[in-house]
Amino acid sequence: MFKVWYHDNKSFAEYLIKITNLSKYNPQIEKISLGRNFAENPDTIQKILYLDIPDAIITYGFPEKPVLGVEFCAEAPSGHDIFQRVARVAASASFGTSFAFIFPEKKWVVREIGGRWDIYNPLPLRALVNISTFHKVPALPFFWEANQISGNESEGFLLTDKEFPNMPDRNSKEMKQFAEFVNLTIAYVLQNRNFEEMMFDPFILERVAWMWDRYHERYRRKPNLFDWSPLTSCRIIKTSELIKLVKEKIGREPNLPHYVVDRAETVVYEPSTRNFRSDPYTGSLVGIDYLTCRNGETVRHRYRNLVIHFPQVSFQKMKSMFVRYYKEECPFRPSNRETDTYLTLHLRDGCRYTKQKELRIYCYIADLLLFRDAALY
């Protein structure tokens, strides 16, 4: 009845089963099918992958219904890097799948002289509170703890598990909380109670209080939202200024949708990269949306417009990306002779699930994409 799906590392699924009540139900382990085999995934799994792919997904019953997504992240939690996984949290939550996002509280980073702790950025915690609130489903963070006494020195002193050396120590306080959350989710599923009701479970309420507590613990050092990454690369402008900016780029009055014109303010995310790339900007964009633009479940529920601007990237760079996809991979390319499930997937859904992540996330989330020389809206 329960199944655990994994993306590329089977030990994630095995660990998850081992440390939770999932082990009582003898769940099957399956690999998520990607690339040309994407259509082999159950429809419900396909849906929650429309932006990005988590490390593990727990499903229940037949046809498989996703009940929990899990992400294990071991990278240093400061700056914008940690945001690169946020798109997968939001995608799951927006289809009613609860989520657990595990990332380091801190990590020791070796420098040429000595080293220092890289400590968590508070904004992911706040972004997760908003994701939970808007989608009425728990999306909770758990800390991967670290210390210099019992931590693994080669992993920045993260506490690692004895049996699964790449995973967090199951005996740490936070991983016990995580296991409790998984067990609670299983209990709700078995009792056929919905996740909206679970939002009011004492465990979740306590955890949300914990999230705010840990948020403020860091935030009070610099109590201004836009002083923390990735909002440090954002600015708020009047929408009338946005229209002027677009006009400069395209040389004529843009015909923007009324709902964009009607919002008084616009958040512009402006990374100064010279490359059109996905990580970490795609995930950051989703985080920025939930932190400063959204006030509801969908991209239309926004009190501010969300724009991503690549001032140093030409439209040609993006275009070459989707042209390559069309010429070499898309089943709609004129030279394609295959009549397989990959073609059928495209006849049904277009390239929603198969085109490059950059194109999926930027185009789905942003109200406008601005390049050095072009505007897409």
Add this chain to the structure above:
DNA sequence: AGTTGTGAGGGAACCATCGC
């Protein structure tokens, strides 16, 4: 002068695909 947070850029590892 030291501390802290940032973010562009890139390396390593992995993966899928292709031609032989």
Add this chain to the structure above:
DNA sequence: GCGATGGTTCCCTCACAACT
């Protein structure tokens, strides 16, 4: 099969800025 190739993802490096 097997190596080459090219794409993607995860995570790290390091210069720099803004502060104390």
